[in-house]
Each structure stands twice: as structure tokens, then as C-alpha cells.
Amino acid sequence: MPLFILLLEDKEKSWSKCNLCKRERRKMWGVIRQKMSTGSSSVLVLGQRIRPAACAFRNYSSPAKEINVREALNSALDEEMSADPTVFLMGEEVGEYQGAYKISKGLLDKYGPERVLDTPITEAGFTGIGVGAAYHGLKPVVEFMTFNFSMQAIDHIINSAAKSNYMSAGQLSVPIVFRGPNGAAAGVGAQHSQCYASWYASCPGLKVVAPYSSEDARGLLKAAIRDPDPVVVLENELLYGESFPVSAEVLDSSFCLPIGKAKIEREGKDVTITAFSKMVGYAIKAAEILAKEGISAEVINLRSIRPLDRATINASVRKTNRLVTVEEGFPQHGVGAEICTSVIEDSFGYLDAPVERIAGADVPMPYAANLERLAVPQIEDIVRAAKRACYRAESVASTA
Amino acid sequence: MALWLRKSLKTINNFKSMMGMINHSSSSPSPSFNQNLRNPPVIFIDSPTYFSSHRYESTRAEKQSDSVYGSHCHAQVMDFPGGKIMFSPVMRFISESTQERVHCYQVLDDNGNPITGSNYVQVSEEVALKMYSNMVTLQIMDTIFYEAQRQGRISFYATTIGEEAINIASAAALTIDDFVFPQYREPGVLLWRGFTLQEFANQCFSNKADYGKGRQMPIHYVSKRHNYFTVASTIATQIPHAVGAAYSMKMDKKGACAVTYFGDGGTSEGDFHAALNFAAVREVPVIFICRNNGWAISTPTSDQFRSDGIVVKGKAYGVRSIRVDGNDALAMYSAVHAARSMAISENKPILIEALTYRVGHHSTSDDSTKYRPIEEIEWFKVVRDPVTRFRKWIENRGWWNGKLESELRNTVKEELLDAIQVAEKVEKPTIAELFTDVYDVSPSNLRDQEKFLRETIKRHPQDYPSDVPL
Numbered sequence: 001m002p003l004f005i006l007l008l009e010d011k012e013k014s015w016s017k018c019n020l021c022k023r024e025r026r027k028m029w030g031v032i033r034q035k036m037s038t039g040s041s042s043v044l045v046l047g048q049r050i051r052p053a054a055c056a057f058r059n060y061s062s063p064a065k066e067i068n069v070r071e072a073l074n075s076a077l078d079e080e081m082s083a084d085p086t087v088f089l090m091g092e093e094v095g096e097y098q099g100a101y102k103i104s105k106g107l108l109d110k111y112g113p114e115r116v117l118d119t120p121i122t123e124a125g126f127t128g129i130g131v132g133a134a135y136h137g138l139k140p141v142v143e144f145m146t147f148n149f150s151m152q153a154i155d156h157i158i159n160s161a162a163k164s165n166y167m168s169a170g171q172l173s174v175p176i177v178f179r180g181p182n183g184a185a186a187g188v189g190a191q192h193s194q195c196y197a198s199w200y201a202s203c204p205g206l207k208v209v210a211p212y213s214s215e216d217a218r219g220l221l222k223a224a225i226r227d228p229d230p231v232v233v234l235e236n237e238l239l240y241g242e243s244f245p246v247s248a249e250v251l252d253s254s255f256c257l258p259i260g261k262a263k264i265e266r267e268g269k270d271v272t273i274t275a276f277s278k279m280v281g282y283a284i285k286a287a288e289i290l291a292k293e294g295i296s297a298e299v300i301n302l303r304s305i306r307p308l309d310r311a312t313i314n315a316s317v318r319k320t321n322r323l324v325t326v327e328e329g330f331p332q333h334g335v336g337a338e339i340c341t342s343v344i345e346d347s348f349g350y351l352d353a354p355v356e357r358i359a360g361a362d363v364p365m366p367y368a369a370n371l372e373r374l375a376v377p378q379i380e381d382i383v384r385a386a387k388r389a390c391y392r393a394e395s396v397a398s399t400a
Numbered sequence: 401m402a403l404w405l406r407k408s409l410k411t412i413n414n415f416k417s418m419m420g421m422i423n424h425s426s427s428s429p430s431p432s433f434n435q436n437l438r439n440p441p442v443i444f445i446d447s448p449t450y451f452s453s454h455r456y457e458s459t460r461a462e463k464q465s466d467s468v469y470g471s472h473c474h475a476q477v478m479d480f481p482g483g484k485i486m487f488s489p490v491m492r493f494i495s496e497s498t499q500e501r502v503h504c505y506q507v508l509d510d511n512g513n514p515i516t517g518s519n520y521v522q523v524s525e526e527v528a529l530k531m532y533s534n535m536v537t538l539q540i541m542d543t544i545f546y547e548a549q550r551q552g553r554i555s556f557y558a559t560t561i562g563e564e565a566i567n568i569a570s571a572a573a574l575t576i577d578d579f580v581f582p583q584y585r586e587p588g589v590l591l592w593r594g595f596t597l598q599e600f601a602n603q604c605f606s607n608k609a610d611y612g613k614g615r616q617m618p619i620h621y622v623s624k625r626h627n628y629f630t631v632a633s634t635i636a637t638q639i640p641h642a643v644g645a646a647y648s649m650k651m652d653k654k655g656a657c658a659v660t661y662f663g664d665g666g667t668s669e670g671d672f673h674a675a676l677n678f679a680a681v682r683e684v685p686v687i688f689i690c691r692n693n694g695w696a697i698s699t700p701t702s703d704q705f706r707s708d709g710i711v712v713k714g715k716a717y718g719v720r721s722i723r724v725d726g727n728d729a730l731a732m733y734s735a736v737h738a739a740r741s742m743a744i745s746e747n748k749p750i751l752i753e754a755l756t757y758r759v760g761h762h763s764t765s766d767d768s769t770k771y772r773p774i775e776e777i778e779w780f781k782v783v784r785d786p787v788t789r790f791r792k793w794i795e796n797r798g799w800w801n802g803k804l805e806s807e808l809r810n811t812v813k814e815e816l817l818d819a820i821q822v823a824e825k826v827e828k829p830t831i832a833e834l835f836t837d838v839y840d841v842s843p844s845n846l847r848d849q850e851k852f853l854r855e856t857i858k859r860h861p862q863d864y865p866s867d868v869p870l
């Protein structure tokens with residue numbers, strides 16, 4: 001791990017300069033903070049319109065069996081296709097091959113080639129065709145073999161799908177889902193291993209969700225399909241085979257999660273850790289390690305990148321006064337940057353420490369397995385950042 | 401299950417009729433190139449002839465074989481941008497298909513005998529033997545690297561088996577000054593140009609000697625020295641790149657051309673269409689070589705397009721095109737040779753559709769028996785093997801025999817096993833390489849990081865991989 005220690009400590013050095021001035025400001029803000037700390041989150045401005053999805057959030061709890069994320073996505077597709085004859089799936093190898101990652105297993109047999117379409121290798125083409133079908137009353141689910149290949153089609157996602165509702169003054173809606181694995185897989189190099197969360201999340205008109213668990217996968221994909229607007233569903237290849245316990249309610253075909261709402265995966269009081277997709281698992285593991293050292297971390301699973309659940313994040317930060325953001329994507333202009341800004345704007349006076357941003361390294365993904373590991377956040381990176389935020393960082397000599 | 405089998409069998413039948421059972425004695429139509437659309441009669445917008453029609457004077461107009469209006473010789477014609485257009489009283493739609501598919505140029509039959517009447521570019525004994533030994537080398541390289549991946553020594557591999565003739569014969573007909581923009585199934589071009597087995601192994605093992613510094617997946621070769629551009633994982637992006645390079649080469653008057661390779665699947669990407677169109681409009685020296693091998697991972701060509709393959713698309717874009725038996729090294733060699741001289745002397749793009757078959761799985765992440773019948777694979781592997789066919793030809797000429805064959809195979813095998821062992825032992829790229837190639841001059845934060853990294857390693861040498869030099 002020498003490289004990552006290096007990156008983080010390098011960052012710590014530059015932070016420590018800021019810390020001085022930040023501490024000065026903290027004194028100043030102390031007064032204001034006391035006034036604000038009545039706990040109300042009504043000061044938060046949610047600058048985003050959240051169109052109602054066809055579901056309401058309920059709090060489910062009863063434990064039941066385990067399913068993996070692949071099964072969760074597959075069953076969500078299956079149920080939505082069975083419930084709504086206008087829903088259809090389209091993409092490279094989704095039919096006879098059952099999807100490059102077998103997410104569409106069994107769907108061709110069940111729904112036939114009219115509703116499970118194997119496309120030629122034309123991402124720009126089938127994305128545009130999907131948007132057209134959505135203009136005209138169908139609900140396409142467009143699968144990208146990986147989101148890296150959605151780059152060929154991004155014009156239709158941004159300029160066609162995301163903007164048509166606005167440009168037609170609400171006359172056209174585009175109920176389409178773009179889904180597929182996003183972010184780093186394993187050993188597939190720079191052109192297959194990028195996170196596009198911040199790319200899509202920066203565009204008004206799009207909704208962007210990133211499931212972590214099987215519950216997320218089922219609830220968010222179903223919500224995305226039922227949603228009247230274009231939704232980008234960023235899955236993670238390395239999670240497909242991972243199993244999670246799910247309640248009977250989650251398995252019910254009516255189950256659905258609200259887009260725009262984060263989930264507190266673990267409650268805590270000392271530091272808030274935000275994460276999405278695979279990084280949620282890392283954040284939870286980091287919280288377990290921190291707990292052993294007496295630090296109580298609150299883990300927020302963002303679930304939705306756009307709209308971003310600023311209310312939940314800020315409420316948590318107002319409680320813990322410390323924030324660590326975690327993402328696999330590049331740091332610059334990333335999701336962490338946006339979360340940090342939101343907290344600075346709405347809860348600056350509550351911060352007791354500089355916000356810590358853990359992100360992928362600012363380099364194209366290395367092919368070498370050891371470097372690949374170093375280029376994406378690891379659990380220990382999150383632990384160290386949380387300790388720094390709690391002023392519990394070990395000295396350079398003992399960590400290095 | 402039943403569905404894909406049906407489809408696959410349909411494909412095999414198409415292939416058989418396309419490749420095995422062509423009636424060679426029927427004289428193929430003389431290549432009817434379109435009239436020169438490059439230099440249409442100059443028409444000014446206020447010219448009285450613009451859009452005006454008049455009686456068609458000549459009643460002896462050349463009867464084009466593909467004309468659907470041939471019999472209406474008294475029809476009116478119109479000067480239209482691009483050339484004269486004849487009017488017709490008949491409402492007839494151009495058919496989406498022709499009764500007979502575009503013929504496939506072939507020189508050697510399956511037994512390695514030249515077809516009577518076939519015209520081809522002569523190949524000297526020396527070149528023929530180099531072609532053959534390169535094809536064999538490519539085959540052995542694939543077998544050994546594939547095995548190395550199965551043993552977990554490299555992470556990924558894709559073979560070129562079945563497509564050796566396209567690889568080697570096309571490369572043989574080019575010169576090293578021609579810039580190559582490959583997909584991932586053309587390592588043979590690099591082999592022909594002198595990339596050594598050691599160099600191939602270095603890339604696949606991502607060691608210090610790899611020209612890509614270990615930053616790419618295996619088989620994503622690059623060699624500036626050989627004018628061979630980095631293989632891109634993203635399908636079809638190399639096609640417009642080749643056109644751009646060709647445009648530059650035209651400006652430079654280099655007397656060379658750009659050559660790009662891609663699969664049948666790649667032709668569905670917009671990049672293919674933009675590239676052909678631009679190449680035609682800009683009149684650039686580029687050769688498009690499509691390896692139509694029947695499959696794009698599990699997608700058969702019947703799910704990829706409904707045209708008569710790729711060759712007909714060239715005509716639609718105004719690009720001179722030919723369909724070639726890609727498993728016939730002599731036909732490939734001749735077609736690329738002719739294409740190159742036309743491309744350079746006339747500044748024209750040329751499209752070659754090479755019919756072949758992907759005998760191996762798509763890559764080491766694929767099991768193709770799940771979606772295509774084993775008999776289909778076997779048929780192409782045994783009956784239509786391009787290497788065997790070429791071998792028969794050189795044997796018939798007395799240039800080759802069983803003894804030379806076993807010598808060659810043994811030497812190449814040994815050389816390869818050696819290369820792999822060496823590549824595995826060579827250290828990884830040095831630590832300094834972690835900080836290069838993004839910035840021209842390293843910014844201070846990277847310099848600080850490097851310094852800090854080196855200090856950390858000094859303090860904790862045991863945590864540092866021993867095969868990465870400092």
C-alpha cells in the first residue's frame with residue numbers, strides 16, 4: 001500500500017495548511033452555529049424538481065432470504081416487463097446470449113424477440129432508437145455492455161433524452177432507462193474501467209441512480225422503469241454476484257424505492273461517510289473497523305446521484321460535524337466535490353474538520369492488478385480519512 | 401436454445417453457399433465502377449441547364465448490368481448535382497437484395513490449386529515462404545498464449561485462428577510506410593513487419609520492455625517503429641482515425657496509404673459509416689479491410705446487418721470495393737496489392753470485405769460453443785483452413801515439404817516458449833513510469849508524490865513488489 005499512503009498523506013499535508021485557517025474560521029462560526037443548531041433541516045434548499053415516481057417510500061424491515069444483485073436486477077426487469085407491456089429491453093447480446101453479464105437471463109424465452117432485442121454494435125444507434133420509442137409511448141430499457149461504451153451514445157442521452165421534456169414544454173416525456181455496469185471492473189484497463197456518475201449527474205433532465213445492495217437494485221431499477229423521465233442506472237460488475245439479505249417486502253412485485261432519497265445504512269454520531277455503489281460496502285466495512293477504535297461512523301448510501309439527497313446528507317453532517325465522501329471516479333469535479341459544496345453551502349458552520357474526499361486516482365485506470373488496486377479507494381483509505389476528520393490520524397511515522 | 405441453434409445453422413448455410421460453392425467457371429462481371437462522381441460537370445447555380453431536362457440524345461447508352469431502367473432509352477435526363485439522371489415512367493423500387501450475391505474473388509481452391517482463369521499478382525518463392533512461415537508462427541503464437549492465459553500467467557487473450565491469411569497476406573502486400581489502424585485480431589500485420597515473438601510476449605506479460613509500459617490489456621499492441629497504432633478496446637474508433645491519417649498523408653504526398661482493419665460487428669458503429677463517407681468525399685488514400693468472420697462475440701451477421709455483407713456498402717458511399725476470400729492468401733495478397741496502388745496513385749479509398757471465420761472463441765472470456773454449433777466451427781477449421789490451403793500451394797510448387805514443416809513448427813514453438821519464459825522474468829516497468837506520459841513536464845504535486853513514494857519504499861522495502869525496479 002505504499003502508494004496510497006503517499007497520496008493521502010500528501011493530501012494531509014496540504015490540508016493541514018488549510019486547517020489553520022479553518023480553525024480560525026470555526027471560532028467565528030461557532031456563534032452562528034449555536035443559533036442554527038436547532039436541528040431543523042428546513043434551511044436546506046433542494047434545488048431540484050423531483051417528479052413523482054409511481055411509488056412511495058415505505059420502511060421495510062422484516063428479514064428473509066438472500067438474493068444476489070444479478071437476481072435482483074433480473075427479477076426487477078422481469079416483473080416490470082410483465083406488469084407493463086410497453087417495457088422492452090434492448091442492447092448488445094441481451095437476448096440469445098442473455099446479456100454479457102447474464103442480467104437478462106430467461107427474458108428472451110419469456111417475452112420473445114419483440115421485447116428483448118439483440119442490437120447490432122451501434123450504441124449511438126440503439127440509444128437514439130430507444131429515445132424515439134420512448135417519445136412514442138414505449139418504455140425502453142437500454143443496456144450498455146459497459147457504461148464505457150455509452151460514450152458513443154452520450155449525445156442521445158444528454159441532448160435527446162434529457163432535454164426533450166424541457167424543450168417541448170412538457171409535451172414530450174422520455175420514459176427510458178439506460179443501464180449497465182459502470183466503474184472499475186477487474187483487469188480490463190483504461191478503456192473499460194471508468195465511473196460516469198458525475199458525468200451524467202451533471203446534466204439537468206437526467207436522473208441518475210447507483211444501486212449497492214440487492215434491495216437497492218430491485219427498488220431502484222423498478223423505480224427507474226416506472227419513472228416518466230430518463231434514468232441512468234449505474235450498476236457495478238463486481239457486485240452482480242454479491243448476495244444480500246432481502247425482506248419479503250423487497251421481494252414483493254410492488255416494491256420500489258424513491259429516486260432522490262438516500263439510505264442511512266448505519267447510524268453513527270462521530271463522522272458521516274457518503275458512498276454509492278460498491279463503495280457503500282467499503283464504507284460499511286470501514287465503519288466496522290472504526291467502531292472498534294471508538295469512532296461511530298454514519299454511513300449514507302446515496303442511492304441517487306441526481307437528484308442528490310442533500311437533506312439527508314446535511315442532516316447527518318449537522319449531527320456528526322464531520323464528512324468523508326467516497327467514490328471510485330476521478331476526484332476532479334466529482335460526486336464528492338458536489339457533496340462537499342452542498343455541505344459548505346448549507347452546513348458550513350457545523351463542520352468541525354475539513355471535508356475528506358476519497359476518490360479514484362487522477363489517472364486513466366492502470367492495467368496492472370496491483371496498480372489498479374491502488375487507483376481505486378480501499379477500505380483502509382476510508383478508515384484513515386475518517387480518523388483524520390476526527391483528528392485521530394496516526395502520525396506519519398506510524399502509518400507509513 | 402432452439403432459437404440460436406436455428407439461427408446458427410442458417411448462418412452456416414449462408415457461409416457455405418458464400419464460400420464453398422461458388423461456381424468459378426461463370427465469368428464474374430467486370431468490375432463496374434461507378435462513373436466518376438468526383439468531377440461532375442461543373443454546374444453553376446444560375447446555369448440554365450441546372451435542373452432542366454432534355455431529350456436523351458444517345459440511344460446507345462451503355463447498358464449497366466445493375467441498371468433497373470435499362471430498357472427505357474428514350475427517357476428524359478436531368479442534370480443533377482453528381483451527374484446526369486435519367487427519368488423513367490416506371491415506378492420501380494430498387495430491391496433490397498439481389499438474386500445473386502456479390503461474387504467473391506478467389507485464386508486458390510480449397511486444395512491449393514489456382515482456379516483456371518484466375519488473375520493474381522505473382523508472389524516470389526521468398527515472399528511466399530515468409531508468408532507461410534508467418535502464418536504458422538501466428539497459429540503457434542495463438543495456441544501458446546491462449547494456453548498461458550488458461551494457466552493464469554496472463555489475464556486475457558484473443559486468438560486470430562482462421563484469419564491468418566487476412567493478417568499475413570494483407571501485410572505482405574503493404575509497405576512499412578503504410579500506417580496501420582488495427583482492431584485486435586490483426587497481430588499478424590505486426591509480425592510481418594518484424595515485431596519479434598519476444599516483443600509480443602513482453603506486451604502480453606506487461607513487462608518493462610512492453611512499448612505500452614504495461615498500461616494496456618494483453619493483445620493491445622502498439623509499435624511506432626512499425627507504424628502500428630495502439631489497439632483500442634472501443635470498437636470501430638480506429639476507422640475514422642485511419643481516414644484522418646490518410647488525409648494527412650495525402651497532404652504530405654508521402655506515396656503511402658493508411659490501412660484499417662475491423663470486424664463485421666464494427667461496421668454497425670457510426671464510425672464506420674462516417675469514415676467511408678468522409679474518405680470518399682475527401683478522396684484520401686485509405687484501405688478499409690473488413691474481416692467478415694460471421695460473428696461479433698455471440699451476434700451472428702444476420703443480427704448485425706441485412707445487406708449483402710459489407711462490400712455493397714462501399715458502393716453506397718462511392719467507395720470502390722471488392723469481396724475477397726479471406727482464407728485464400730493469394731487472393732488477399734492480390735486484392736490488397738491492387739487496392740494499395742489504386743489508393744495511392746488515384747488518392748482513393750478502397751473497401752475490401754474479406755470473408756472468413758472466427759475459428760476460436762471471441763476471447764478468453766468467451767465460450768462460443770454456447771451459441772454456435774461445433775460442426776460449424778469444425779467445418780471452417782478443417783475444410784477452409786487458410787494455412788493448409790496455402791501450404792498445399794507452396795508444396796505443389798515444390799517450395800515446401802514435410803521436413804521443412806516440422807522444422808519450422810519446432811523452431812517457432814521453442815522460440816515462443818523461450819520468449820514467454822523471458823518475458824515472465826523481465827521486471828515490470830520502473831517506478832518512475834508511474835509519473836510519466838500525462839504531463840510534458842511533471843507538475844510539482846507529482847514530483848512530491850514520487851519523492852515521497854521513494855522514501856516510503858526505502859523505509860518499507862518488504863512491502864514493495866520485488867519485480868518492479870526503482
Ligand SMILES: Cc1ncc(C[n+]2csc(CCOP(=O)(O)OP(=O)(O)O)c2C)c(N)n1
Binds near residue numbers: 145149152667
Ligand atoms: C463501443 C464498443 N461496444 C461494444 C464493445 C464490446 N465488444 C468487444 S468485441 C465486440 C465484437 C466485435 O465483433 P467484430 O467487429 O465482428 O470483430 P471480431 O471480434 O469478430 O473480430 C464487442 C461487441 C466494445 N469493445 N466497444
Ligand SMILES: [Mg+2]
Binds near residue numbers: 663665691693697758
Ligand atoms: Mg466478427
